[in-house]
Amino acid sequence: MQKRYMAIWFRHLLTDGLARRRPELKDLPFVLAAPVKNKIIITASSPTAEREGAFTGMAAADARAASGDLVVVDEVPGQAAKLLRLIGLGCIRYTPMVSIDLPDGLLLDISGCTHLWGGEREYLKEIVLKLRAAGFDARAAIADTMGTAWAVARFAQKRPIIASGEQAAAITGLPPAALRLEPEPLERLQKLGFRNIGPLLATAPQALRRRFGQELLLRIDQALGRTEEYRELLVPPVPYSERLPCLEPIRTAPAIEIAIKKLLEMLCLRLQNEGKGVRKAILKCHRIDGRKVQVSITTAKGSHSISHLMRLFELQISKIEPALGIELFVLEAPRVEDMETVQEQLWAEAKGLADTALAELLDRIAGKVGPEAIRRYLPSENHWPERSVKLASTLTEEPQTAWPELPRPIRLLQKPEAIEVMALVPDHPPKQFVHIGKRHQVAKADGPERIGREWWRDKGEHRDYYVIEDSEGQRYWVFRSGHYDGGDAQWYLHGYFA
Amino acid sequence: MADAKRELIERLQKDILQLEGYRPPEAGRRGVLGLGPLETAFPNGVFPQHSVHELVCANSEQAAASGGLVSGILSMLMQKSGVCVWIGRERRLFAPALAAFGIAPHQVIFISLHKDKDTLWVMEEALKCSGLTAVVCELREMDFKQSRRFQLAVENSRVTGFVLRNTKDKLSSTACAARWQVRSLPSADMNGLPGLGFLRWQVDLLKVRNGHTGSWQLEWQDGHFVPAEEILISEERQVG
Known part of the structure; x- marks a missing residue:
């Protein structure tokens, strides 16, 4: 044709x-x-x-x-x-x-x-x-x-x-520009007075090749149909989606489990061949009463392991309500990412944060209790204690700056708690303080460490932090908000040292 | 005759220890972690890494002190590339403080949970994961059955588990390898210099399987546990 x-x-x-x-x-x-x-x-x-x-x-x-x-x-x-x-x-x-x-x-x-x-x-x-x-x-x-x-x-x-x-x-x-030529031969053609293609077709090919190169002849041949031309075709992306219609409506948890397993086998085979891993998968269950129920899983690192994805879905099965029965399962993977192939290790060593088993564990935990419960911290370049850490966005993100070396309490109260203090000399650490009805005699103290408020973020007083040790040997992190002479300087307990 | 019997009993005891997860250090590897006197209390003189330890803390101050001891032990366990999961009730633990104990705080994954039921589930899953070095969890109550499950999980995965029990009630018995209690002690006077000295704790080993209970006064000095007894005696004299 x-x-x-x-x-x-x-x-x-x-x-x-x-x-x-x-x-x-x-x-x-x-x-x-x-x-x-x-x-x-x-x-x-x-x-x-x-x-x-x-x-x-x-x-x-x-x-x-x-x-x-x-x-x-x-x-x-x-x-x-x-x-x-x-x-x-x-x-x-x-x-x-x-x-x-x-x-x-x-x-x-x-x-x-x-x-x-x-x-x-x-x-x-x-x-x-x-x-x-x-x-x-x-x-x-x-x-x-x-x-x-x-x-x-x-x-x-x-x-x-x-x-x-x-x-x-x-x-x-x-x-001649209609021949899809480079600017250089085009300019030469114009100089030699070829206003249109007609005279070019009448000229001997040898003469053209010598003056304008092979490209002109190729373009003429392509335009006239003497040589074939091939181009790369546009391939629409095929969505990562698998369907499983059921002969009989499915109502029990073990049957749903089998269905998910079958779908995962189909999906993971394709993912494995393409070297991709699931980051997010959605299971849509079409019920015979016309309703649709869906559950989704997310992973911290791309995965095409059937057993791992199956375990994540197992935690979700109880959320699927089959009612009269499910007649069609559709498994979609809207987010996939390239996987790095890892060589299997002969000796099991501590692999740190890049470990697959760890990523799978965190996926399971996120599936059970929600991803917001899991946090990893990196140092942030702020002195204000509440802002001195930031959340890591990925599991393998490395800190850009060193962790601070100043004394910091192992337990930090989310909100500083007000304490009543007695200080002998102004601008000195307190001699005793009362916290939740208990009086502590201060034996030793270090400080102050003044931390200024970031004025471009919020207004308020600076804090003068002291590390204090009471007579029983318990160590606290307390601060005075603002200068002493203001009269309304308030003391707070902000943390416990080990 | 008596000698032969003693030998037999000793061998049997060793076998039982192995079955319970206490293995002597592998050839070519130092089994000693560098925990100082703490290690002597355990069978073979080796800190049981593949078991669950329980720390009892009655109040916030004791919880902080327990956190300090656990951080010290963790720094020995994690070395460079190890990863630890810390399961807490609220976001109380302050990550930058771990740097003082020689732990890279970004190698610790914090999980914050409110229900004890979720905490138990997450703890057990984490203990099963062999990619981790240690798991620390803060709990209110743990029964014998649950502690037994933890112990079974670590015997396969060889992860070290620490349970911080924040409770004032009477403690039920558990299957943990050891039960500790840590309290802060006044730091040593540095020859009349003002300020605080090294962190100092009273560490009590209340219960230990197949070992000897004990009580120590320890100081955390430049990344090591150092016994602090001699200094304390001189202090007491001063007070007296």
Whole structure:
């Protein structure tokens, strides 16, 4: 069968994409710009901005001078590829073979697809109208080869559909830039007066190769269909999801367990082959009364171990209410991550925090009592005791700064408790203090260690901390809030030393 | 005849010890942890690492002192790369303090639970995990059955367990290898210098399986337990 290709060109891909995300920009002249060699250069310009004289390649400052209300937005690198990928995935409904054509187009292999829309004209109209309705200024063309379709979509004024075998006639009148050439041979062609492709087709290939290189001949051959051209196709991601329909409705816990095990076997096989591990999995149970119940598990580290995931689900089975029965189980893994393959160790050694058994233990605990109960601390660069530690975000995160070496109590009260003190001399540690009705005689004391409040966070007094030891040998961390002379200096107990 | 019998009994006793999880140090490895006098009380002179220890604390001050002793032992057990799980009732334990005991506080995973039932479950699961070096848990009540379960778990995984029992009530018997009580003592006078001396504790070994109970006064000095008896005597003289 004759191959047919469609090329789609987005004249203002980046600006259209941005206008879709930020509708307030739609009617304003705006450009995207990126720094190139100490200069902010326009990389994409909206139709309104183009009308006002701001073109791609200009310095943003020049464009601003020409048009007062020009909005300059920083360009996000890689945005074009991201947009094209999304549009391409949307185009998979028209043909299974879509490929991205950077920087601003798509190439579709539409062989044998067009009759479903009632012919090529209707097919093309459908796609272009849909894209324009979505806010993209798109042009498309259909031809026997990708090269010709590409050229016609971008450079021809009318007749976007090129009949089979008429590639040469279609591109004769187009400029050499329609051959997808590098800037250097293109410049040479222009210097030598090749205004359009027609004379190139009439020239002997040997002469062209000598002057312009092999690439020109290849591009001509590709456009005319003398050589095949291959492109990488867009593959939509397959979600990590498994289904298990049941012949009879399931109502008992052991049966649910068997179902989960079967689903995990299917899911984990695929994950193992792809070297991925589950971070979050959801089990959806569709009941025969039309309701849906679901339970989910999360892991601290990607896992594709059936036994481990099974154990996590076992803790959740009691939460599944089967009612009259469950007829369909769906297991989804919305979050997966790449796993590092670890070599099995011959000698069991202490592996520290990277140990798999430890990660599995924490998953089980999180499944039973909730992940917020588990905490790991790292030093934080704050002197204020309540803020001197921060939570570690991952299990293997290492501290960036050293732990402080000042004396700190092993038990810190969440909230300092007020105490009554008696001090002989102002600005000295107390001689005795009363805490919850018990009087302590202070025998020894160290201090003060003044810790200032972080004024940019909250207002209040500084604290003067003392380590004190009472006559029974018990050690406390107490502080006076504020200066002594204020009259209202209050003492607090904040911790116990070992 | 009597000699032969004694030899036989000694051998049988050793076998029983092995069955109960007290193994003599492996060849080429030092079984001594560096706990100073504490080790002498245990069979073979080795601190039982693969068993559960129980520390009794009646109030917050004693809980802090017990935490200090446990931290000291943990620093010996964890060495560099070991990981410890600390199960507490509220977020009372202050991580930076562990650095003073030679423990990297980021190697300790804190789990905060409110129900004793959850604590028991988590403790047992953690004791089964061979990737850990030690598990510490703060509990109010523990019955014999539960302590037996803990002991069985550690015999397989070879993890050291510490149970801090915060209770004032009469203590029920448990299957733990040892029962400790720690109280703070006044620190030593540093030749008339002001301020506090080294941390000092009265450590009582109330119960021990197959060993001898004992009572020591210890000081924590630069990462080691040091007996503090001589200094105390001189102090008492001063007081008298």
